[in-house]
Amino acid sequence: xxxxxxxxxxxxxxxxxxxxxxxxxxxxxxxxxxxxxxxxxxxxxxxxxxxxxxxxxxxxxxxxxxxxxxxxxxxxxxxxxxxxxxxxxxxxxxxxxxxxxxxxxxxxxxxxxxxxxxxxxxxxxxxxxxxxxxxxxxxxxxxxxxxxxxxxxxxxxxxxxxxxxxxxxxxxxxxxxxxxxxxxxxxxxxxxxxxxxxxxxxxxxxxxxxxxxxxxxxxxxxxxxxxxxxxxxxxxxxxxxxxxxxxxxxxxxxxxxxxxxxxxxxxxxxxxxxxxxxxxxxxxxxxxxxxxxxxxxxxxxxxxxxxxxxxxxxxxxxxxxxxxxxxxxxxxxxxxxxxxxxxxxxxxxxxxxxxxxxxxxxxxxxxxxxxxxxxxxxxxxxxxxxxxxxxxxxxxxxxxxxxxxxxxxxxxxxxxxxxxxxxxxxxxxxxxxxxxxxxxxxxxxxxxxxxxxxxxxxxxxxxxxxxxxxxxxxxxxxxxxxxxxxxxxxxxxxxxxxxxxxxxxxxxxxxxxxxxxxxxxxxxxxxxxxxxxxxxxxxxxxxxxxxxxxxxxxxxxxxxxxxxxxxxxxxxxxxxxxxx
Amino acid sequence: xxxxxxxxxxxxxxxxxxxxxxxxxxxxxxxxxxxxxxxxxxxxxxxxxxxxxxxxxxxxxxxxxxxxxxxxxxxxxxxxxxxxxxxxxxxxxxxxxxxxxxxxxxxxxxxxxxxxxxxxxxxxxxxxxxxxxxxxxxxxxxxxxxxxxxxxxxxxxxxxxxxxxxxxxxxxxxxxxxxxxxxxxxxxxxxxxxxxxxxxxxxxxxxxxxxxxxxxxxxxxxxxxxxxxxxxxxxxxxxxxxxxxxxxxxxxxxxxxxxxxxxxxxxxxxxxxxxxxxxxxxxxxxxxxxxxxxxxxxxxxxxxxxxxxxxxxxxxxxxxxxxxxxxxxxxxxxxxxxxxxxxxxxxxxxxxxxxxxx
Numbered sequence: 001x002x003x004x005x006x007x008x009x010x011x012x013x014x015x016x017x018x019x020x021x022x023x024x025x026x027x028x029x030x031x032x033x034x035x036x037x038x039x040x041x042x043x044x045x046x047x048x049x050x051x052x053x054x055x056x057x058x059x060x061x062x063x064x065x066x067x068x069x070x071x072x073x074x075x076x077x078x079x080x081x082x083x084x085x086x087x088x089x090x091x092x093x094x095x096x097x098x099x100x101x102x103x104x105x106x107x108x109x110x111x112x113x114x115x116x117x118x119x120x121x122x123x124x125x126x127x128x129x130x131x132x133x134x135x136x137x138x139x140x141x142x143x144x145x146x147x148x149x150x151x152x153x154x155x156x157x158x159x160x161x162x163x164x165x166x167x168x169x170x171x172x173x174x175x176x177x178x179x180x181x182x183x184x185x186x187x188x189x190x191x192x193x194x195x196x197x198x199x200x201x202x203x204x205x206x207x208x209x210x211x212x213x214x215x216x217x218x219x220x221x222x223x224x225x226x227x228x229x230x231x232x233x234x235x236x237x238x239x240x241x242x243x244x245x246x247x248x249x250x251x252x253x254x255x256x257x258x259x260x261x262x263x264x265x266x267x268x269x270x271x272x273x274x275x276x277x278x279x280x281x282x283x284x285x286x287x288x289x290x291x292x293x294x295x296x297x298x299x300x301x302x303x304x305x306x307x308x309x310x311x312x313x314x315x316x317x318x319x320x321x322x323x324x325x326x327x328x329x330x331x332x333x334x335x336x337x338x339x340x341x342x343x344x345x346x347x348x349x350x351x352x353x354x355x356x357x358x359x360x361x362x363x364x365x366x367x368x369x370x371x372x373x374x375x376x377x378x379x380x381x382x383x384x385x386x387x388x389x390x391x392x393x394x395x396x397x398x399x400x401x402x403x404x405x406x407x408x409x410x411x412x413x414x415x416x417x418x419x420x421x422x423x424x425x426x427x428x429x430x431x432x433x434x435x436x437x438x439x440x441x442x443x444x445x446x447x448x449x450x451x452x453x454x455x456x457x458x459x460x461x462x463x464x465x466x467x468x469x470x471x472x473x474x475x476x477x478x479x480x481x482x483x484x485x486x487x488x489x490x491x492x493x494x495x496x497x498x499x500x501x502x503x504x505x506x507x508x509x510x511x512x513x514x515x516x517x518x519x520x521x522x523x524x525x526x527x528x529x530x531x532x533x534x535x536x537x538x539x540x541x542x543x544x545x546x547x548x549x550x551x552x553x554x555x556x557x558x559x560x561x562x563x564x565x566x567x568x569x570x571x572x573x574x575x576x577x578x579x580x
Numbered sequence: 581x582x583x584x585x586x587x588x589x590x591x592x593x594x595x596x597x598x599x600x601x602x603x604x605x606x607x608x609x610x611x612x613x614x615x616x617x618x619x620x621x622x623x624x625x626x627x628x629x630x631x632x633x634x635x636x637x638x639x640x641x642x643x644x645x646x647x648x649x650x651x652x653x654x655x656x657x658x659x660x661x662x663x664x665x666x667x668x669x670x671x672x673x674x675x676x677x678x679x680x681x682x683x684x685x686x687x688x689x690x691x692x693x694x695x696x697x698x699x700x701x702x703x704x705x706x707x708x709x710x711x712x713x714x715x716x717x718x719x720x721x722x723x724x725x726x727x728x729x730x731x732x733x734x735x736x737x738x739x740x741x742x743x744x745x746x747x748x749x750x751x752x753x754x755x756x757x758x759x760x761x762x763x764x765x766x767x768x769x770x771x772x773x774x775x776x777x778x779x780x781x782x783x784x785x786x787x788x789x790x791x792x793x794x795x796x797x798x799x800x801x802x803x804x805x806x807x808x809x810x811x812x813x814x815x816x817x818x819x820x821x822x823x824x825x826x827x828x829x830x831x832x833x834x835x836x837x838x839x840x841x842x843x844x845x846x847x848x849x850x851x852x853x854x855x856x857x858x859x860x861x862x863x864x865x866x867x868x869x870x871x872x873x874x875x876x877x878x879x880x881x882x883x884x885x886x887x888x889x890x891x892x893x894x895x896x897x898x899x900x901x902x903x904x905x906x907x908x909x910x911x912x913x914x915x916x917x918x919x920x921x922x923x924x925x926x927x928x929x930x931x932x933x934x935x936x937x938x
Contacts, residue, residue, distance in 0.1 A: 477669055479669050480671050480673055482665070483732070485658040486658045486664070486742075487685035488689060489685075
């Protein structure tokens with residue numbers, strides 16, 4: 001008997017000790033993830049909120065709370081003008097994107113348009129390229145003095161001016177149209193509505209009536225959602241206003257912030273923080289309207305037992321003319337600008353006035369590789385991309401595991417924090433990380449290294465990664481976790497051995513998506529880079545701003561090439577389709 | 581010897597209470613079924629025993645070890661309970677082969693590789709799946725997956741086997757075979773088993789005892805024959821098998837024999853263990869299969885009904901009858917002439933409930 005009791009006591013003690021270790025492993029991991037996320041997401045925000053009410057830059061030790069920034073804010077007519085311009089720009093570009101994107105979605109998704117699969121693939125190509133790259137392309141071809149502009153003038157066509165609000169909105173709208181297309185195509189245009197359309201036809205509605213009364217209303221959630229996304233994108237867009245609006249003296253909030261906050265020997269930090277805050281408020285309002293508008297989304301939910309046999313609307317004799325029109329659109333908005341970039345990268349000057357053979361040069365490309373600054377920018381871009389995509393993928397995995405698959409007390413907080421950066425425009429993230437790095441000593445060392453970019457990109461891309469991994473994880477039955485637990489594995493072991501392997505495809509997709517996103521990104525970097533930490537995007541924007549278009553185009557060509565290689569590799573090697 | 585004790589168990593999700601005071605004792609080696617409609621709390625009960633859910637109040641005891649007791653701040657994590665669970669979806673890990681699925685719990689227990697192989701081979705032989713070690717779950721049929729699910733729950737020799745509707749995803753024929761096979765394995769291993777199901781046939785044919793659950797409480801606990809022959813409540817009478825209910829009034833009682841008045845001026849004699857006083861309003865439950873067209877015993881009661889329709893249902897005829905506006909169903913082997921007819925039932929084949937219990 002005594003020996004039995006000893007055994008019992010020991011087993012109790014062992015059990016307690018084991019529980020202690022298990023607690024450290026599981027709850028410890030969950031807390032660690034939460035703290036990393038909170039630091040990552042909140043550190044850039046807090047200093048900016050304080051700065052808005054500080055009398056002097058926070059890094060001066062002499063500052064106190066004041067409301068004078070707000071009065072400055074109220075009295076600065078330049079800021080108000082910039083705000084007004086921002087709203088016009090955002091709304092106009094959104095409307096253009098909406099019309100082009102929704103119409104194309106209906107044509108590709110619901111009609112018998114010839115070659116629609118190819119058109120569909122082609123139409124989303126701008127999603128892979130940054131606004132900056134597209135804008136450079138437009139600049140070389142359609143700006144005053146650009147190749148096409150000059151050519152048209154020679155032919156006696158009326159001149160246009162790309163350096164205007166109209167030009168800005170047009171380029172931004174065209175760049176954003178694929179986003180609307182994507183949402184509308186997978187929203188309702190993609191065929192779920194086919195039987196509903198048939199039902200309307202049988203009740204006596206004509207083809208156009210069906211389009212207007214059934215197809216379009218079914219697309220409403222997609223339209224609303226993409227509209228809000230585009231409005232937010234319009235608010236934070238930096239490249240297009242800076243490259244196209246500067247000459248015409250059109251300032252928007254993003255350029256205003258950049259000029260007074262970064263590109264200025266004596267930045268007015270209070271005003272910057274206030275303007276940034278205003279931008280956040282605008283974004284917040286947009287998202288608020290989205291949630292209100294989508295509240296009744298069930299009205300648009302298509303109830304369906306079987307997949308509809310996607311019966312397409314016949315375009316009849318219009319099939320080929322419409323196809324021609326789309327090709328002209330793709331030619332004008334994509335092929336000519338991208339072709340312009342490639343040509344301009346290998347020429348001294350690009351104009352129809354001088355034959356191409358006389359201006360061909362490799363000087364731009366040679367300079368790009370010889371000047372350490374630009375070569376470093378290319379290396380940095382790849383390094384930042386790989387680091388942020390790799391860390392980001394694992395961080396998002398950990399976030400989803402904690403928020404979705406654990407009983408962690410603050411799982412919902414983790415979820416909320418992870419989605420918070422969605423409300424934050426890229427330039428706020430850049431600015432916020434900039435303040436945080438200046439302010440918090442632990443961040444000081446990363447200021448002069450590419451890690452500051454990695455940190456800012458990570459924060460910015462968390463919602464993107466969670467957006468891929470979370471739905472994939474939802475597809476994995478919870479009974480698989482439960483089976484792991486009752487088999488004897490603790491939460492962490494279950495998460496790593498059972499859930500994680502099943503998420504591998506989603507993780508590969510996240511990595512590629514994040515890598516492409518970081519290749520595209522330039523806004524955040526514009527607020528953070530230092531001479532040793534330039535990336536391709538910042539170099540292009542600075543070079544183009546200085547009028548060094550040839551070199552800017554060479555770098556843009558490199559970026560296009562990288563993106564192309566990655567997208568094709570992802571598609572062929574892993575079967576990952578980034579958008580779709 | 582009592583193996584598992586649930587006492588005073590409640591479970592709330594916010595304001596919704598799913599389990600409302602559950603008491604249950606399970607003996608070693610016993611096969612017990614939790615039977616009930618969806619939402620009755622049977623799966624929640626199983627989850628609490630497995631440790632996948634924590635009770636709001638109450639105590640779960642396995643032998644002399646407290647598994648969960650919120651009042652004492654005790655909760656043993658599922659991985660520390662050593663129970664085997666078979667899930668409704670089988671929950672086989674799709675990225676692991678059959679062998680790897682079975683090896684996972686053994687690896688966690690740091691069992692040597694040679695011993696692992698031996699146990700996996702033994703367990704697969706037990707469930708009749710030898711030779712399928714290298715297959716992935718996606719390459720197996722539903723019946724095979726279900727066997728792998730059971731094998732994985734048994735391979736680490738658990739102290740308790742918990743089954744959550746393990747046969748509900750199989751088609752009818754396979755389900756019947758699996759039932760026989762499952763019972764054989766349980767008898768061979770002698771493992772204490774708790775079986776959750778909404779299928780009365782499964783519960784009746786497999787169990788030593790059945791706990792019929794409704795709205796988070798046990799309505800009746802007893803051996804299958806008790807549940808069927810002597811349902812404790814009208815709900816049990818209707819849920820396990822089916823029953824016709826008739827309003828009745830007690831006229832008088834003599835020992836276990838009760839005289840009751842039925843609608844339409846009819847009367848019957850019922851044998852009941854419960855005591856009823858004269859004048860009491862009661863409810864009579866009659867099973868359709870115990871209502872006969874022919875009178876086989878002189879003590880049988882006669883029920884005059886109006887036969888509306890003979891419905892042919894393959895193995896038999898169903899008589900749809902009417903008694904003072906109440907629908908009465910009975911079964912027989914031949915069609916009866918429509919119109920007024922007589923049905924018969926033995927005094928011991930009917931159950932009388934006090935009206936308030938329904």
